[in-house]
Amino acid sequence: MNQRVKAAVTVGSGHVEIQEFDMPTLGKGAAICKILMAGVCGTDKHTYSGETVQYKGTPDEFSIPFPIIQGHELAMEIVAIDEEGAQNLSFDGDYLKVGDRVTICPDVVCGKCWFCKNMPSYPWCEKAQFHYGHNRSTTFDKKLYGGFSQYMYIEPGARLYKIPDGLPNDLACFTEVMCVTYTLEKAREFSSFDLEGFNFGDTVVIQGSGPLGIAHIAMARMLGAGKIIA
The missing domain is CATH 3.90.180.10 (Medium-chain alcohol dehydrogenases, catalytic domain)
Known part of the structure; x- marks a missing residue:
């Protein structure tokens, strides 16, 4: 070239x-x-x-x-x-x-x-x-x-x-941004233990609703959270 x-x-x-x-x-x-x-x-x-x-x-x-x-x-x-x-x-x-x-x-x-x-x-x-x-x-x-x-x-x-x-x-540009939300996926994994992580329909609190906070809100919804508080 x-x-x-x-x-x-x-x-x-x-x-x-x-x-x-x-x-x-x-x-x-x-x-x-x-x-x-x-x-x-x-x-x-x-x-x-x-x-x-x-x-x-x-x-x-x-x-x-x-x-x-x-x-x-x-x-x-x-x-x-x-x-x-x-x-x-x-x-x-x-x-x-x-x-x-x-x-x-x-x-x-x-x-x-x-x-x-x-x-x-x-x-x-x-x-x-x-x-x-x-x-x-x-x-x-x-x-x-x-x-x-x-x-x-x-x-x-x-x-x-x-x-x-x-x-x-x-939307493809947000791939790396959404990767940051893997912390929510790890928290979801802990739901195999009583009273840890979160189960389907649970309330999730996200501190901050800037760009990454919004990404976490979207991921929480995708993972089945119930009430989402930001």
């Missing part, structure tokens, strides 16, 4: 510029995706506002490496992929091809530590590789590692998920 790519680059807190980059060359086991729609996470807002330390107090703590392309709540279309990427980039084992719509887990984990093998959620990975839209600067290798861009480069080890045909892009 011999073309230039435009991206909104956060060059520092409170400062965003539109910059152009060369379209990267496709590497082994990788893919290049066209961004169809990108959501704005609270984390993106915090970074722009000057709160630039993430995962503070954990082994994965890091500071935002400006300049950076932010954005990780995404609906994308694959425009280039090699055979190895087609076979391995889908978390669900789907064979991926050009034209497929996909979304992504923004966190690329090691897949080898105890936590990766025993707890399938990313926050506990001891050797996280990187986080799309968070800690790969535009000075790094393929440069396009965030969704506030026309295209994004997908590294081997990333986890892509095919978007169902009936799901529009503006």
Whole structure:
């Protein structure tokens, strides 16, 4: 692909510029995706506002490496992929091809530590590789590692998920947001024990009704809650 790519680059807190980059060359086991729609996470807002330390107090703590392309709540279309990427980039084992719509887990984990093998959620990975839209600067290798861009480069080890045909892009962008509501699913699991978790029809209290609070309200309804208090 011999073309230039435009991206909104956060060059520092409170400062965003539109910059152009060369379209990267496709590497082994990788893919290049066209961004169809990108959501704005609270984390993106915090970074722009000057709160630039993430995962503070954990082994994965890091500071935002400006300049950076932010954005990780995404609906994308694959425009280039090699055979190895087609076979391995889908978390669900789907064979991926050009034209497929996909979304992504923004966190690329090691897949080898105890936590990766025993707890399938990313926050506990001891050797996280990187986080799309968070800690790969535009000075790094393929440069396009965030969704506030026309295209994004997908590294081997990333986890892509095919978007169902009936799901529009503006809703597919909420995939990563709704993943945060897994805490409700864990609470639901505890209903196998007396007086723990919640059962069908139970009252659920959600503190805060901002974007993530609203997502939890939606998930509580989907899981069968009765009265929902926010």
